[in-house]
Amino acid sequence: MASRGKWGSRVGFILAAAGSAVGLGNIWRFPYITGKNGGALFVLIYFGCVVVLGLPVLLAELAVGRATCKNPVGAFQALRPGAKWHYTGYLGVVTAVMILSFYSVIAGWTVGYCCKTICGHFAAPGRGEVAAVFSAFIASPWLQIALLAFFIFLTVFIVSRGVAAGLESFARVLMPALFLLLLLLMGYSLTLPGAQKGLAFYLMPDFSEINGRVFLEAMGQAFFSLSLGMGTMLTYGSYLKKKENLVTAAAWVAVLDTSIAVLAGFIIFPALFSMNMAPDQGPGLVFAILPEIFAKIPGGMMFGAFFFLLLAVAALTSTISLLEVPVAFLIDERNWPRRRASVLVGGAALAFGIPSALSGGGVKFLSRLPLVHVDFLSLWDKVWGNISLSVGALLIAIFVAHVWKTSRALEEITAEGVRFRLARLWTIAIKYVCPLLILVVLVSQFF
Ligand code: TRP
Secondary structure: OOOOOOOOHHHHHHHHHHHHOOOHHHHHHHHHHHHHHOOOOOHHHHHHHHHHHHHHHHHHHHHHHHHHHHOHHHHHHOOOOOOOOHHHHHHHHHHHHHHHHHHHHHHHHHHHHHHHHOOOOOOOOOOOOOHHHHHHHHHHHHHHHHHHHHHHHEEEEEEEEOOHHHHHHHHHHHHHHHHHHHHHHHHHHHHHOOHHHHHHHOOOOOOHHHHHHHHHHHOOOOOOHOOOOHHHHHHHOOOOOOOOOOOHHHHHHHHHHHHHHHHHHHHHHHHHOOOOOOOOOOOHHHHHHHHHHHHHHHHHHHHHHHHHHHHHHHHHHHHHHHHHHHHHHHHHHOOOHHHHHHHHHHHHHHHHHHHHOOOOOOOHHHHOOHHHHHOHHHHHHHHHHHHHHHHHHHHHHHHHHHHHHHHHHHHHHHHOOOOOOHHHHHHHHHHHHHHHHHHHHHHOOOO
């Protein structure tokens, strides 16, 4: 058996798992999806999804990973040999490559914006200028591809060096710094004139806006933000020692992840309404708002550059965890060396990422082809970042509750005398609530 790495310490694991969870999902995706879905009511449903679906599935993934010490494909095979359940693992491996492909495009934007801020492109923006800079930026095909390639290269470089050395040291420094900076920005944003309108949008639910799509987007966002539904947390759990407490680890990850998303909302929405901009402008939202904020703060350029740098590092700890899933699969199941697996999967993600990198519409001669008019980035985000993760989470919940059985999962969770007071609640959630709810929300989309 090839020797598998283990996390160096408990805090190291929590930070690495939180590092996977906290990323563009919190600071880029959460505000844009919230804006698109009408604000406060979406946020409320999102919280519900984190508690009722996210936490139980998170614990289930960690338990399967640690019980088997395997990658997603191997884990399902080990617990149910000869069955077809390991296709859930394959779905996860494919989903990982696809999410990595478009996620790295956005991560490339953060790197680009860091440089742009340093170079003073946003020093004193006039009306509509930030938006114009953004459109020109995403419509530069070579720049977009170069940034995408750069980011994937960074991820491959770190993953090819292995688990503990590659991941823990990164997560350790980043999280507190990012948190502090977000707090400062929130303080500033809340004092802007007209901030109240933004707060109302963000905090006062309007129940007339409810529809099936809001539920799907909230559920998908919960899985996306917590890195669930494709075996990331399963793989991270497989590097965890038996004596660690899965329950507290899961709780910490969920609390950290959700609070960072909430903070991001407190920065974006007051500023957005203060500047009279539309909340439903899609994936470009935070890239239109943040430079405006930095331009107004004293010393804002330095601040802004540092912020985009931190955001890039937060994205990096997430892309690392995405790449780790297919890499762990190739190492365990195909006996590939780590280096080769990282480079090849990274190359595949780069190839699949190119359509997303070009969806800003800069390639003129391509625009005659009908397919090019599809916004690939949003499409991929929806298909892989939402639907596929929800299907994956559904399969994992059914597997743990009805195939592997909750009694065995609970044995794993409470190994070495760990107490789990909410065991009954978790059992009900993973057996009935998660499968039914996910299924209903998914199926309702067809009507
Ligand atoms: N959760 C990360 C974020 O919020 C992104 C991410 C990393 C992810 N690994 C994942 C999403 C696995 C889904 C599945 O930015």
